[in-house]
Amino acid sequence: MRLPFDSVAILGAGLMGRLMAVTLAQAGCKVDVFEAGGPEAEGAAARVAAAMLAPLAESAVAPVSVVRMGQHALSRWPELLASLAQPVFFQREGTLVLWHRQDSTEAARLARVLARTGEQVPELPPMRAIDGAAIAALEPSLGTRFAQGLFLPGEGQLDNRALLASLLATLQADARVTLHWQSPRAIPDFAPGTAGQPDRVIDCRGLGARPQWNSLRGVRGEVIRVHAPEVTLQRPTRLVHPRYPLYIAPKPGNLFVIGATEIESDDMSPASVRSTLELLSAAYAVHSGFAEARIVEIATQCRPTLPDNLPSIRQPQPRVMQVNGLYRHGFMIAPAMLDAAMELLAHGHSALAESFGLEAAHT
Ligand SMILES: Cc1cc2nc3c(=O)[nH]c(=O)nc-3n(C[C@H](O)[C@H](O)[C@H](O)COP(=O)(O)OP(=O)(O)OC[C@H]3O[C@@H](n4cnc5c(N)ncnc54)[C@H](O)[C@@H]3O)c2cc1C
Numbered sequence: 001m002r003l004p005f006d007s008v009a010i011l012g013a014g015l016m017g018r019l020m021a022v023t024l025a026q027a028g029c030k031v032d033v034f035e036a037g038g039p040e041a042e043g044a045a046a047r048v049a050a051a052m053l054a055p056l057a058e059s060a061v062a063p064v065s066v067v068r069m070g071q072h073a074l075s076r077w078p079e080l081l082a083s084l085a086q087p088v089f090f091q092r093e094g095t096l097v098l099w100h101r102q103d104s105t106e107a108a109r110l111a112r113v114l115a116r117t118g119e120q121v122p123e124l125p126p127m128r129a130i131d132g133a134a135i136a137a138l139e140p141s142l143g144t145r146f147a148q149g150l151f152l153p154g155e156g157q158l159d160n161r162a163l164l165a166s167l168l169a170t171l172q173a174d175a176r177v178t179l180h181w182q183s184p185r186a187i188p189d190f191a192p193g194t195a196g197q198p199d200r201v202i203d204c205r206g207l208g209a210r211p212q213w214n215s216l217r218g219v220r221g222e223v224i225r226v227h228a229p230e231v232t233l234q235r236p237t238r239l240v241h242p243r244y245p246l247y248i249a250p251k252p253g254n255l256f257v258i259g260a261t262e263i264e265s266d267d268m269s270p271a272s273v274r275s276t277l278e279l280l281s282a283a284y285a286v287h288s289g290f291a292e293a294r295i296v297e298i299a300t301q302c303r304p305t306l307p308d309n310l311p312s313i314r315q316p317q318p319r320v321m322q323v324n325g326l327y328r329h330g331f332m333i334a335p336a337m338l339d340a341a342m343e344l345l346a347h348g349h350s351a352l353a354e355s356f357g358l359e360a361a362h363t
Contacts, residue, residue: 016324019080020202034184045207086166094155095236101147125153224258226256227256258282303327
């Protein structure tokens with residue numbers, strides 16, 4: 001892709017910042033990345049996320065535009081990952097949705113919502129209602145514990161930390177890229193397009209962008225990582241829950257990410273006892289092998305969220321672009337956001353951004 005500029009400053013090296021930096025450098029740009037924290041992304045929501053890529057499952061809480069972005073992204077991830085310096089675990093083995101008898105009313109409601117999404121987004125692989133035998137065939141280690149479930153074929157997940165590390169290695173290997181760690185910056189720190197300044201500034205600071213985008217808010221999430229050699233699951237499993245969707249995402253090395261709470265709060269304090277009990281009980285209820293699992297980490301982060309819970313690309317002043325509001329779908333939609341942002345940067349308009357309903361304001 002030919003770009004009408006030569007250099008960019010990217011603020012934030014979380015998920016979107018790293019993806020934008022790699023793609024812009026691959027397109028021939030000189031890229032400076034300014035990150036408030038260090039290379040381990042310890043301040044990024046992306047480090048804590050489960051990185052499930054589940055557009056149909058997420059349609060329980062997301063509109064059709066986000067589902068379409070998720071479906072676009074699922075087909076783009078393999079190509080993006082293939083261009084990186086290190087391999088990243090990525091799979092599309094589908095999502096299994098299960099419930100306990102006492103939650104069957106909520107499960108029936110969920111099934112109706114997902115069926116409606118399937119009608120509105122025909123490109124989604126059709127959901128299947130399955131019985132206990134089909135559940136056991138998909139996940140033999142669950143046996144006959146569950147009598148009913150839903151199977152959402154083609155949905156995926158990836159290893160978030162391997163992705164962040166691979167994006168980092170790709171940036172470090174590229175002579176066009178300079179990485180500035182422990183270097184918090186804000187948009188007013190730059191005068192893009194003037195002498196000695198980058199041609200463009202791209203703000204990917206997540207919640208750190210609040211000083212220039214004050215309607216952003218944090219939505220707290222707590223996640224537990226366990227090491228469970230006795231548990232074998234082939235794919236992310238979701239458990240219908242009255243308060244928020246709970247999931248168990250199997251990662252390489254017998255690691256499982258159990259998440260995630262969803263609490264309207266900017267609070268980044270450690271996980272509560274209640275959330276920890278709920279998450280671990282849910283995992284144990286799905287598979288008793290989690291009883292002997294070892295807790296590796298209990299983490300809290302806040303999802304960068306706009307008032308309508310939708311992602312946005314905006315250009316608040318000439319030569320400045322902001323990509324934000326990825327909420328609970330950052331990994332699920334990031335390639336769609338990336339492709340739309342790149343079209344906007346290259347042409348000043350983007351059919352893709354319009355088709356996803358993303359704001360595409362003045363350049
Ligand atoms: C508990 C939890 C579970 C999740 N699970 C999933 C999931 O399963 N699937 C999914 O798709 N998404 C999930 N997400 C959402 C996903 O993590 C986010 O949508 C995504 O990380 C947002 O990406 P971002 O680049 O905008 O922000 P971030 O990843 O937060 O990165 C922002 C970066 O900007 C840096 N920064 C901040 N201020 C400054 C400054 N002044 N100067 C320079 N740098 C700065 C930060 O240090 C950080 O590195 C989850 C999130 C949470 C919290």
